Amino acid sequence: DVKVTQSSRYLVKRTGEKVFLECVQDMDHENMFWYRQDPGLGLRLIYFSYDVKMKEKGDIPEGYSVSREKKERFSLILESASTNQTSMYLCASNIYDTEAFFGQGTRLTVV
């Protein structure tokens, strides 16, 4: 079974902190994604990566950056956390045009 693991289930951070959300997949997938989920808005794509060191902006990249130094790991970075970044963050991976497999999600609260 494909496993996508996010480093934390719940996080509480202070405004202005630099926050790292880590995601690891174990199936050698080329593509990895970071989504943000908010009530009534569904899942919105922040960034995705189709190869090591490659990244593409999604629909809402402002305030975020990403890093993919190794194929299996995709990190989402909040450079200076703000309260409007309080949300559920979901990582996913896939190959080519197949279904995406999701991690369990990280619920981030910025206070």
Place this chain on the structure above:
Amino acid sequence: AQKVTQAQTEISVVEKEDVTLDCVYETRDTTYYLFWYKQPPSGELVFLIRRNSFDEQNEISGRYSWNFQKSTSSFNFTITASQVVDSAVYFCALSEQYTGNQFYFGTGTSLTVIP
């Protein structure tokens, strides 16, 4: 513009009733893929089905069935004889070949099955 529209925000049904979740999509690509995911209260998205744009055959898997109609750009999901365990948020998603296979999700339909 929203590429995937799930007009039903919340649905409640009584156990054993049938329920259909609607999904309408928008794309100019001729090669694309449609998906349904289930998100139970635990939060993790569970893959249910993938359909490519060249295969309009309806599919049935147990109590679940999917109706794909290119003429109306719809990919609807029916649960027959609903059960309490079906209570979840269901997302429809689109992946287009020309946009690098990134996924576009609808806003989800929250289904509550009342015992």
